[in-house]
Amino acid sequence: MSTILVNFTCYNLLDIMTSVIRVTKEFHFEMAHALLGYDGPCKNVHGHSYRLFVTLSGNPVDDPGNPKYGMVMDFTDLKNIVRNEIVKVFDHAVVVSRSFDREKKEMFTSAFGNAVIVDYQPTCENLVLDFSDRIKSKLPKSVKLHSLRLYETANSFAEWFASDNE
Amino acid sequence: MSTILVNFTCYNLLDIMTSVIRVTKEFHFEMAHALLGYDGPCKNVHGHSYRLFVTLSGNPVDDPGNPKYGMVMDFTDLKNIVRNEIVKVFDHAVVVSRSFDREKKEMFTSAFGNAVIVDYQPTCENLVLDFSDRIKSKLPKSVKLHSLRLYETANSFAEWFASDNE
Amino acid sequence: MSTILVNFTCYNLLDIMTSVIRVTKEFHFEMAHALLGYDGPCKNVHGHSYRLFVTLSGNPVDDPGNPKYGMVMDFTDLKNIVRNEIVKVFDHAVVVSRSFDREKKEMFTSAFGNAVIVDYQPTCENLVLDFSDRIKSKLPKSVKLHSLRLYETANSFAEWFASDNE
Amino acid sequence: MSTILVNFTCYNLLDIMTSVIRVTKEFHFEMAHALLGYDGPCKNVHGHSYRLFVTLSGNPVDDPGNPKYGMVMDFTDLKNIVRNEIVKVFDHAVVVSRSFDREKKEMFTSAFGNAVIVDYQPTCENLVLDFSDRIKSKLPKSVKLHSLRLYETANSFAEWFASDNE
Amino acid sequence: MSTILVNFTCYNLLDIMTSVIRVTKEFHFEMAHALLGYDGPCKNVHGHSYRLFVTLSGNPVDDPGNPKYGMVMDFTDLKNIVRNEIVKVFDHAVVVSRSFDREKKEMFTSAFGNAVIVDYQPTCENLVLDFSDRIKSKLPKSVKLHSLRLYETANSFAEWFASDNE
Amino acid sequence: MSTILVNFTCYNLLDIMTSVIRVTKEFHFEMAHALLGYDGPCKNVHGHSYRLFVTLSGNPVDDPGNPKYGMVMDFTDLKNIVRNEIVKVFDHAVVVSRSFDREKKEMFTSAFGNAVIVDYQPTCENLVLDFSDRIKSKLPKSVKLHSLRLYETANSFAEWFASDNE
Numbered sequence: 001m002s003t004i005l006v007n008f009t010c011y012n013l014l015d016i017m018t019s020v021i022r023v024t025k026e027f028h029f030e031m032a033h034a035l036l037g038y039d040g041p042c043k044n045v046h047g048h049s050y051r052l053f054v055t056l057s058g059n060p061v062d063d064p065g066n067p068k069y070g071m072v073m074d075f076t077d078l079k080n081i082v083r084n085e086i087v088k089v090f091d092h093a094v095v096v097s098r099s100f101d102r103e104k105k106e107m108f109t110s111a112f113g114n115a116v117i118v119d120y121q122p123t124c125e126n127l128v129l130d131f132s133d134r135i136k137s138k139l140p141k142s143v144k145l146h147s148l149r150l151y152e153t154a155n156s157f158a159e160w161f162a163s164d165n166e
Numbered sequence: 167m168s169t170i171l172v173n174f175t176c177y178n179l180l181d182i183m184t185s186v187i188r189v190t191k192e193f194h195f196e197m198a199h200a201l202l203g204y205d206g207p208c209k210n211v212h213g214h215s216y217r218l219f220v221t222l223s224g225n226p227v228d229d230p231g232n233p234k235y236g237m238v239m240d241f242t243d244l245k246n247i248v249r250n251e252i253v254k255v256f257d258h259a260v261v262v263s264r265s266f267d268r269e270k271k272e273m274f275t276s277a278f279g280n281a282v283i284v285d286y287q288p289t290c291e292n293l294v295l296d297f298s299d300r301i302k303s304k305l306p307k308s309v310k311l312h313s314l315r316l317y318e319t320a321n322s323f324a325e326w327f328a329s330d331n332e
Numbered sequence: 333m334s335t336i337l338v339n340f341t342c343y344n345l346l347d348i349m350t351s352v353i354r355v356t357k358e359f360h361f362e363m364a365h366a367l368l369g370y371d372g373p374c375k376n377v378h379g380h381s382y383r384l385f386v387t388l389s390g391n392p393v394d395d396p397g398n399p400k401y402g403m404v405m406d407f408t409d410l411k412n413i414v415r416n417e418i419v420k421v422f423d424h425a426v427v428v429s430r431s432f433d434r435e436k437k438e439m440f441t442s443a444f445g446n447a448v449i450v451d452y453q454p455t456c457e458n459l460v461l462d463f464s465d466r467i468k469s470k471l472p473k474s475v476k477l478h479s480l481r482l483y484e485t486a487n488s489f490a491e492w493f494a495s496d497n498e
Numbered sequence: 499m500s501t502i503l504v505n506f507t508c509y510n511l512l513d514i515m516t517s518v519i520r521v522t523k524e525f526h527f528e529m530a531h532a533l534l535g536y537d538g539p540c541k542n543v544h545g546h547s548y549r550l551f552v553t554l555s556g557n558p559v560d561d562p563g564n565p566k567y568g569m570v571m572d573f574t575d576l577k578n579i580v581r582n583e584i585v586k587v588f589d590h591a592v593v594v595s596r597s598f599d600r601e602k603k604e605m606f607t608s609a610f611g612n613a614v615i616v617d618y619q620p621t622c623e624n625l626v627l628d629f630s631d632r633i634k635s636k637l638p639k640s641v642k643l644h645s646l647r648l649y650e651t652a653n654s655f656a657e658w659f660a661s662d663n664e
Numbered sequence: 665m666s667t668i669l670v671n672f673t674c675y676n677l678l679d680i681m682t683s684v685i686r687v688t689k690e691f692h693f694e695m696a697h698a699l700l701g702y703d704g705p706c707k708n709v710h711g712h713s714y715r716l717f718v719t720l721s722g723n724p725v726d727d728p729g730n731p732k733y734g735m736v737m738d739f740t741d742l743k744n745i746v747r748n749e750i751v752k753v754f755d756h757a758v759v760v761s762r763s764f765d766r767e768k769k770e771m772f773t774s775a776f777g778n779a780v781i782v783d784y785q786p787t788c789e790n791l792v793l794d795f796s797d798r799i800k801s802k803l804p805k806s807v808k809l810h811s812l813r814l815y816e817t818a819n820s821f822a823e824w825f826a827s828d829n830e
Numbered sequence: 831m832s833t834i835l836v837n838f839t840c841y842n843l844l845d846i847m848t849s850v851i852r853v854t855k856e857f858h859f860e861m862a863h864a865l866l867g868y869d870g871p872c873k874n875v876h877g878h879s880y881r882l883f884v885t886l887s888g889n890p891v892d893d894p895g896n897p898k899y900g901m902v903m904d905f906t907d908l909k910n911i912v913r914n915e916i917v918k919v920f921d922h923a924v925v926v927s928r929s930f931d932r933e934k935k936e937m938f939t940s941a942f943g944n945a946v947i948v949d950y951q952p953t954c955e956n957l958v959l960d961f962s963d964r965i966k967s968k969l970p971k972s973v974k975l976h977s978l979r980l981y982e983t984a985n986s987f988a989e990w991f992a993s994d995n996e
Contacts, residue, residue, distance in 0.1 A: 012968065021956060021990055021994075023954070024988075032211050033213070035734070040740065041279075044258050045260045047197055047198035048213050049319055049320060057994065060953065075986050091212070107273050110273070111765075113207075121734030122734075122981075126734045128685065158967035160684040160685060161686065164685075175353055185658075185663055187662075189657075190654065190655050201401075204400075206408065221657075223662065230619075236623060237623060242538065247630060288402075321357065322357045324356075325353065325355075325356070326354075360984060366942075369565055369567060370565050376922050376923060376924070378860050379863070379878050431562060439940070439941045445864065445873050446876075449994035452569075453567050453568030457558045484883070485879055486879060487524035489520075489522050494515075531711070532777070539755070544756040545712050546712070590708050592709045593828065652692060702898075726931065787899075787900035788903055791853065792898045793851060822855050824898055829850055
């Protein structure tokens with residue numbers, strides 16, 4: 001039986017307080033979409049198993065009396081925000097642009113159980129941009145939305161980075 | 167520099183000729199579907215990134231003069247069959263049961279770019295059963311369709327096994 | 333816009349009713365354990381991100397009026413069973429054998445927030461055997477527990493198969 | 499703080515002794531090969547990151563005094579066998595058939611640092627068959643080589659099963 | 665049946681036009697190589713299943729009349745560029761440095777079906793650097809090559825970033 | 831048989847010497863921990879299969895006479911450092927904060943085979959920060975520790991970036 005007592009002379013509470021760490025959690029949702037006017041098979045209604053990676057950055061909580069001590073943000077709290085703002089809205093839904101003509105939109109809304117009409121072409125690029133707005137507005141001030149990665153298929157994804165858009 | 171000369175006294179052409187090996191190839195397609203009458207969110211049109219694993223069994227070709235020497239079936243030939251019979255039909259499509267009422271089916275066929283109307287509820291279980299019929303009929307007699315695995319989401323799948331259905 | 337009308341002359345309700353399909357769902361839990369008397373580092377308390385694959389076999393439901401039409405078992409129902417019987421018990425717990433001496437067991441139960449004392453050495457092999465008992469007893473009669481796969485690390489796993497134990 | 503004391507009335511040492519469990523471990527090696535006479539790009543020397551899954555079946559050790567108590571086979575022991583018999587031979591090597599003409603074989607053996615000349619066409623099918631012989635001969639009698647899976651690329655693999663070849 | 669009509673007051677065409685999004689696509693190729701003068705097993709000819717991730721950055725197309733509306737670059741166009749410039753050249757090939765002596769290079773070129781002689785040691789680092797040149801020269805001006813990630817084995821990779829080299 | 835002779839007019843030794851490339855290697859360890867004072871199940875001793883990605887940046891070695899020619903750092907050397915500094919310390923161990931009261935710490939050190947007592951709450955965030963100190967101090971001056979990614983579960987991770995902390 002061995003016990004290792006580790007001493008960090010150069011690693012103390014101050015370091016933690018001023019260090020920036022990024023934390024990421026992965027989410028899934030199953031969604032259909034169609035790209036109006038696209039010149040390929042994506043113009044048809046089809047679907048994907050989307051995987052969304054949400055990355056926050058911040059300082060780990062530095063107060064030993066705080067139950068979140070040592071965390072940038074409790075993954076459970078992050079999970080609740082992303083589930084409410086993204087997964088509940090887009091999972092098991094079909095997403096189409098408002099630019100479809102009225103007749104088709106009416107057809108969509110009556111033919112589909114859960115249609116989400118958005119103000120943009122629902123490409124992977126635009127979805128991840130939209131999601132950045134939805135998540136940012138719900139985060140506490142102590143953390144920053146650093147980036148989002150959205151896999152549309154197993155081998156292609158789009159990313160939004162705060163640093164690219166400041 | 168080293169060269170290893172390997173001799174197999176117990177491993178010869180006869181062994182290869184009578185040995186049964188299984189070979190598997192993975193395919194992907196992006197599909198939407200809806201489950202008529204289901205009591206959950208899957209009743210809505212939604213989509214998945216399906217992953218299909220096709221497993222054949224047979225004896226590796228035993229004729230050194232055959233370009234396919236040592237193969238159960240050339241993966242390229244298998245790829246062509248599965249692409250024609252499955253991927254081309256179901257990729258970037260929406261699949262619904264013939265049991266939807268006439269009005270809705272007409273809506274589906276006009277609202278979607280590529281609707282596949284099938285004679286069954288398009289659950290993962292029934293899709294994999296249907297695929298087994300489609301692939302079996304196109305395989306050469308020298309190989310047997312051993313099994314199919316169809317992932318509907320990243321963590322759930324259905325399987326058809328020949329041995330379960332003989 | 334194209335619509336494919338698919339007709340299956342050889343694929344009908346009877347086929348579905350008598351076809352056997354396997355369905356699998358993946359679960360995760362984060363657990364610590366220790367192997368009493370083992371001659372390697374696994375004798376220490378350490379942890380793993382366990383991944384459990386539960387495979388059922390059965391006939392897809394053949395009644396179009398049943399909301400589970402076309403399913404061997406609704407994944408949601410399977411999820412509830414496995415969460416209650418396995419994940420809630422073993423997630424965020426430390427599992428040790430009853431064979432530890434009394435003093436150590438008392439230490440374990442006071443030092444750990446959630447200790448599960450089992451009647452066996454908690455190897456991956458014995459855990460998967462135990463899980464087979466726990467899950468089997470809760471399944472409806474229409475489905476059979478076909479097999480379980482339990483990953484202890486990313487590249488090693490144990491499996492229980494009903495067919496190996498009949 | 500909670501402690502769960504689990505009692506298994508139906509789960510005892512006898513069950514473990516007579517239960518059959520399968521255990522699997524994954525291995526990797528980086529190998530080049532060429533297929534003599536093949537009518538496609540695989541006739542060229544090229545390479546793959548091979549992944550080999552070795553599955554054994556047996557009864558978990560039932561003697562509490564044995565350090566391997568509860569294990570079908572210690573993963574460390576399995577690792578040593580597969581590393582010696584397979585990984586050390588085939589990793590960072592180029593594998594070609596003895597059927598290449600003498601001049602070319604001499605070129606191979608002088609041009610390559612580590613050439614393995616085998617008595618068969620080194621397809622994925624034949625490699626997995628060869629590996630089954632190499633591993634079987636080194637296993638203790640208490641376990642059985644159940645099957646091997648060899649990934650040649652990320653989405654194609656060959657498998658050898660004892661039950662297919664008995 | 666529910667329809668969600670989503671309105672974005674703060675999310676409009678202007679935002680899309682000025683937002684920077686990164687898009688990534690994954691490619692595979694099966695290649696052999698040898699490292700001249702290396703003091704380890706990589707000096708031998710051996711192979712890997714390479715995975716290449718190509719990341720572009722740019723503004724999603726902002727013209728609703730453009731079939732690529734909402735895309736940084738159509739994945740199909742990116743696929744064609746990377747297939748022509750990288751995959752067709754390096755897949756099913758063996759890559760060695762021009763610094764091998766003449767005799768050995770002649771042996772390589774006669775012994776291998778498809779030898780690619782490059783002006784550098786074909787480490788993962790140099791390959792990814794070479795690929796950055798090959799891809800950059802073929803991209804349209806509207807997008808920027810942001811970065812490349814090249815997996816040599818399942819758990820090691822090299823990356824080139826434009827921002828590291830400006 | 832074809833041989834491609836590749837000439838790079840714009841790609842020479844100077845480019846390699848001044849180019850910055852990042853290299854990454856993945857490591858695994860199996861660890862238990864407990865979060866003192868946390869208001870959720872993580873306050874219990876439990877475990878994870880941690881995956882650590884270590885990313886270095888630097889210029890590939892530019893001296894053809896150096897066995898490491900073309901490498902930022904030999905992966906074998908990096909492997910040795912990370913194994914010694916991280917994996918050997920944290921694998922098959924339980925990690926708890928020094929802030930536990932004396933009685934509990936004594937219990938921990940006697941009840942566990944291998945306890946690592948650290949000066950911080952062992953969240954994923956603080957672990958990755960600690961690891962950055964441990965690895966940085968052992969790297970040669972020619973390379974820079976660029977970033978670390980530590981997966982605690984299959985779908986959540988923390989990252990330390992040098993650029994965030996300069």
